[in-house]
Amino acid sequence: MTTNSPRAAAAAPTEGAATEQGVYVTTGQEFVRDTNYIDTRITRDGRDGYPVEAGRYRLVVARACPWANRTIIVRRLLGLENALSMGMCGPTHDSDSWTFDLDPEGLDPVLQIPRLKDAYEKRFPGYPKGITVPAVVDIPTGAVVTNDYPQITIDFELEWTDHHREGAPELYPEHLRDEIDEVNRGVYTEVNNGVYRCGFAGDQESYEKAYDRLFAKLDELSERLANQRYLVGDTITEADIRLFTTLARFDPVYHGHFKCNRSKLAEMPVLWAYSRDLFQTPGFGDTIDFTQIKRHYYVVHRDINPTGVIPVGPDLHNWLTPHHREELGGRPFGDGTPPGPPQPGEVVPAADGVPTDG
Structure with missing residues (x-):
């Protein structure tokens, strides 16, 4: 059996799996995400005490996480790899x-x-x-400087x-920012966070409300995208990146x-x-690790999936089938160019990606 097999991926060891898992569902309550993040910013002028400086900072991510996946994509599209190193959690x-259980001896190498x-x-004791x-x-x-993921990508783009x-x-x-912000608000509340409001709902009523809102928004987005290639304008923007990481999962x-x-x-x-x-x-699918994605959700959320069993499916071959979206026009990178291959x-x-065999 090859490791390209979905069955092999599902049966792979769950490294880093812990003895004490978190609790994600509160019985009788809807899921409400805590959005009070560390709002310190890294800026060109260093007004928060952290100026942009090549080599000074490390972006810590997990490929499994959709919020972190955004930053991986933006860093890659903008070519920030040599200025901003990246550490990978399991x-x-x-x-x-x-x-950092993927690294030798379980230590981040930097x-x-x-x-x-x-x-x-280190910054906030306790x-x-x-x-x-x-x-x-x-x-x-x-x-730590910041974990404010919506602002992190905007600052990568502007600072x-x-x-x-x-x-x-x-x-x-700049000329599309108001529209991008408006689209992002709806995508966040109904889709990015909407899937979590379904999954972590503590009662039937909360689940059904979240479910209805999620699919109403997905239907709305389908209508929007039926005749235009990207969410805002004719090029890839921050809005597409934010929606993509949820759709990929x-x-x-x-x-x-x-x-x-x-x-x-x-x-x-x-x-x-x-x-x-x-x-x-380039810059999107080559950041997606389906094995880590499945392993994370099905192993970590033990109050939803008590056995920790990881499903074998779905078949992933169809991600590489023709999409024909180029017929709608648009220029993926505008006046720019695609990024090169991912760094070693x-x-x-x-x-762990999409199988290319057969």
Whole structure:
């Protein structure tokens, strides 16, 4: 049996799986996400005490996490790899912290810490909130700077321009920002967070309300995208990145694990073609690790999936089928160019992406 097999992926060891898992569902209550993040910013002028500086900061992510996946994509599209290093947590964690169990001896090779919590505690001793990815850490002090993921990508786009690669696309163009912000608000509340409101609902009523809102928004987005290739304008923007990371996880995780099962993504023609278009665009699909995605959700959320059993399916071959979205026009990178291949050490293993055999 090859490791490209979905069955092999499902049966793979759950490294980093912890003995004490977090609790994600409160019986009788709807899920409400805590959005009070560390709002310190890394800016060109350093007004918060953290100026943009090549080599000073480390972006800590987990490929499993959709919020972190956004930052991986933006960093890659803009060519920030040489200015901003990236640390990878494993796909599973306990109730206490994300861990660096993919690295030798379980230590991040730059920060030399075993748990992301160590960077939070370095700046905020006794940090009382959840330890989340993505997070940007100040390498000289080992202290977390920010975990404000919506702002992190915007700052990559607007504050780190001196370090963008030649040909980097404009992902947050000034003349479209109001429209991008408006689209992002609806996508966040109803889709990005909507799938979690379904999955972590503590009663039937909360689940059904979240379910109805989710699919109403997906239908609305299908109508919007039926005659235009991208969400805003004729190029890829921040809005597409934010929607894509949820859609990429829809069939492997959200449809079953989170009970978002009116339709699979592959049964929603417009969104499915849109998702494949982005997936096949350099910088998107090459950041997706389906093995880690499935391992994270099905192992970590033990109050939803007590056995920790990881489903074998779905078949992933169809992500590489023709999408025909180019017939709608549009220029993926505008006046820019596609990014080159991922850097060594940042390549998703072939066994964990989309199978290319047969």
